[in-house]
Amino acid sequence: MAATHLPRPLVRATGFDRMLAPVHRWIWRDAERRVQKLLRFGETETDGGRDILRAAEVTPDPLLRRLYLVHAIDELRHGVMFRRRASALQPASSPSSSSKPRFQADWLAPGGHGLDDLKVDEESDYAMLAFLHLSEKAAASRFTVYRDVLQDDPPTRAVFEEILRDEVFHMNYTYTQLARVSPQRHRRYLWRARFSRLWKGYLRVATSLAGVIGGVLLTIQYFVLLPPFAWLAKRAERHDPHGWTPIPPARPDSLNRQY
Ligand SMILES: [Fe+2]
Numbered sequence: 394m395a396a397t398h399l400p401r402p403l404v405r406a407t408g409f410d411r412m413l414a415p416v417h418r419w420i421w422r423d424a425e426r427r428v429q430k431l432l433r434f435g436e437t438e439t440d441g442g443r444d445i446l447r448a449a450e451v452t453p454d455p456l457l458r459r460l461y462l463v464h465a466i467d468e469l470r471h472g473v474m475f476r477r478r479a480s481a482l483q484p485a486s487s488p489s490s491s492s493k494p495r496f497q498a499d500w501l502a503p504g505g506h507g508l509d510d511l512k513v514d515e516e517s518d519y520a521m522l523a524f525l526h527l528s529e530k531a532a533a534s535r536f537t538v539y540r541d542v543l544q545d546d547p548p549t550r551a552v553f554e555e556i557l558r559d560e561v562f563h564m565n566y567t568y569t570q571l572a573r574v575s576p577q578r579h580r581r582y583l584w585r586a587r588f589s590r591l592w593k594g595y596l597r598v599a600t601s602l603a604g605v606i607g608g609v610l611l612t613i614q615y616f617v618l619l620p621p622f623a624w625l626a627k628r629a630e631r632h633d634p635h636g637w638t639p640i641p642p643a644r645p646d647s648l649n650r651q652y
């Protein structure tokens with residue numbers, strides 16, 4: 394919901410996100426990386442908006458349908474805002490290197506709503522609301538840090554500031570609605586969603602770590618195992634005759650057979 398005249402949203406970033414603020418500051422400092430991050434955020438916000446639109450289609454609850462629609466429109470608008478900001482920054486960064494992916498530490502703080510992990514058509518409203526609440530809470534926490542580290546870029550900071558207001562609204566309405574549709578068991582749904590996110594987070598970190606370890610092992614193999622083979626090949630090459638080798642007269646039929 395566009396609300397440009399509201400007071401600064403009261404969101405406190407989690408301890409983990411605040412601890413990572415220096416890393417985020419370093420990541421956002423690079424102009425090229427800033428553009429790439431904004432473009433990726435634009436994509437994930439738009440994807441999230443589409444999923445929430447689907448949730449609005451399948452929910453049997455009329456109030457949730459209306460709220461999901463407002464939510465989806467917000468997310469689609471966030472996507473446009475991020476993309477517009479990225480294009481405004483694009484000329485400042487080198488166009489030749491814009492397609493080069495750079496380290497963005499996504500496994501530390503993934504962008505978007507994580508709705509890829511959810512099959513919207515098959516989930517109940519309880520699971521959807523619990524998942525959305527936690528995702529919006531995480532997004533609000535991260536966007537608070539991003540807004541704070543982007544002091545040198547007021548327009549990008551203003552984009553985060555505006556989006557943050559919506560994320561706070563999303564975070565609050567999903568919790569209120571979860572408590573409405575499941576007054577007795579809403580905490581259980583939240584815990585279940587928390588464990589699911591934790592597990593997905595573990596898999597994300599483990600996959601990244603496996604990639605790094607694999608790269609290190611292959612590099613070690615390249616420098617430790619390959620040199621002896623290269624040395625043996627060179628040694629064998631010295632014993633091989635150079636140039637054309639005449640066919641012995643006993644093999645005149647060499648062109649009539651395969652061997
Ligand atoms: Fe958003």
Ligand SMILES: [Fe+2]
Nearest residue numbers: 529559560563
């Ligand atoms: Fe949101």
